[in-house]
Amino acid sequence: MIIPPDGERRFRAIFDGSPDCIKLISADGRLIDMNAAGLRMIEADCLDAVRGKNLFDLIDPAYHYGFRKSIDAVFAGEIAQMQFEVIGLRGRRLFMDQSAAPLCAREAPGQVIEMMAITRDVSEQRKAEADLLQARLAQDTARAAAALAARLGQELNAPLGNIIGYSEMLLEQALEHNRGHDVDDLKRVLSAADELRSKLNQLLQTALAEVRQDQGLVVSGDLEDLIEIAIDAVRPLAQANGNRISVEIGPDCASLPADHTKLAQCLHALLAHAAQQTHNGAITVKARQMLANGQPRLVLSVVDTGAGMSPNELGALLSQDSYAETSIASGLAAARKLVLFMGGDITAASAPGQGARVTIKLPLPAADAVDFAGPVARTAYWCR
Numbered sequence: 001m002i003i004p005p006d007g008e009r010r011f012r013a014i015f016d017g018s019p020d021c022i023k024l025i026s027a028d029g030r031l032i033d034m035n036a037a038g039l040r041m042i043e044a045d046c047l048d049a050v051r052g053k054n055l056f057d058l059i060d061p062a063y064h065y066g067f068r069k070s071i072d073a074v075f076a077g078e079i080a081q082m083q084f085e086v087i088g089l090r091g092r093r094l095f096m097d098q099s100a101a102p103l104c105a106r107e108a109p110g111q112v113i114e115m116m117a118i119t120r121d122v123s124e125q126r127k128a129e130a131d132l133l134q135a136r137l138a139q140d141t142a143r144a145a146a147a148l149a150a151r152l153g154q155e156l157n158a159p160l161g162n163i164i165g166y167s168e169m170l171l172e173q174a175l176e177h178n179r180g181h182d183v184d185d186l187k188r189v190l191s192a193a194d195e196l197r198s199k200l201n202q203l204l205q206t207a208l209a210e211v212r213q214d215q216g217l218v219v220s221g222d223l224e225d226l227i228e229i230a231i232d233a234v235r236p237l238a239q240a241n242g243n244r245i246s247v248e249i250g251p252d253c254a255s256l257p258a259d260h261t262k263l264a265q266c267l268h269a270l271l272a273h274a275a276q277q278t279h280n281g282a283i284t285v286k287a288r289q290m291l292a293n294g295q296p297r298l299v300l301s302v303v304d305t306g307a308g309m310s311p312n313e314l315g316a317l318l319s320q321d322s323y324a325e326t327s328i329a330s331g332l333a334a335a336r337k338l339v340l341f342m343g344g345d346i347t348a349a350s351a352p353g354q355g356a357r358v359t360i361k362l363p364l365p366a367a368d369a370v371d372f373a374g375p376v377a378r379t380a381y382w383c384r
Contacts, residue, residue, distance in 0.1 A: 062363030278306030
């Protein structure tokens with residue numbers, strides 16, 4: 001884009017009066033100019049306070065790689081769009097949506113001299129969308145858990161009812177024919193069956209009660225607490241399917257993203273899916289940190305020994321437009337949307353009959369980066 005001489009005054013009026021941030025950026029990422037709206041967003045009192053400043057100092061490190069790529073694209077003559085989180089001079093965080101285009105020299109139309117970026121504060125919109133996703137995720141997970149509990153109740157109560165009914169009929173016959181030994185045996189069978197039915201009903205009631213409570217998971221800023229709370233939320237379902245849950249946490253892996261309550265909801269969805277797909281098997285939660293493009297990431301994986309899925313099933317399950325048949329499956333798709341809003345992603349690997357590994361990757365503040373040799377089991381929780 002080239003601004004003609006007679007358009008400079010008009011451009012300046014738009015530049016100064018826009019409610020959105022408009023800025024000019026050099027190829028090395030330094031600020032050349034910024035309008036008043038932009039200065040307010042980054043908490044700068046005047047342009048002189050930030051002119052020439054490296055904009056990477058004002059952007060959350062998790063977005064440095066993407067911002068660098070957008071600058072390179074613009075100076076290659078392309079238009080670039082991205083979203084990132086800005087950190088003001090006084091520490092305020094805003095989430096921004098940016099469109100950027102090249103500014104070319106008048107005397108050399110093909111030579112890009114500056115990047116012009118229009119940036120809009122979408123923090124409130126993003127928060128509202130994330131809250132809606134979180135609510136939907138909680139509802140989907142709760143609905144699926146309730147449906148699973150009801151299905152288990154029907155599947156287990158039906159054969160149990162047959163055992164009780166047939167035993168009662170045999171007991172009547174034994175009483176009529178004075179077969180005392182058979183009477184004693186049948187009474188023991190009926191007593192055991194009644195006890196089993198009582199325990200089954202208690203388990204299902206506990207599962208449904210915990211489902212209602214777990215729609216609003218509240219966690220502290222501790223990674224072990226977050227994992228334990230997410231496991232507790234699915235423990236009744238895992239127990240009903242005869243599954244064992246264990247945890248492996250890498251050394252010094254204790255940092256959490258700011259939205260750790262949302263992370264707990266997402267981990268809950270992954271565990272609920274694993275508990276549904278796995279029968280008489282093992283589910284493992286693995287936590288570690290890694291570096292990606294120079295930035296630290298928290299990596300949370302849920303690995304199960306369940307039925308597994310084909311590549312097409314995996315793609316449909318994690319699709320942003322997924323309309324899965326079960327609430328737990330649609331909850332997994334909603335969890336991915338929520339993680340994407342948090343600046344991360346969910347990936348999955350599986351094959352039919354070989355279980356599945358579903359992984360959450362989320363950015364962490366640069367100060368929380370740690371070096372470690374590999375994942376080590378630091379904590380283990382068991383549920384059978």
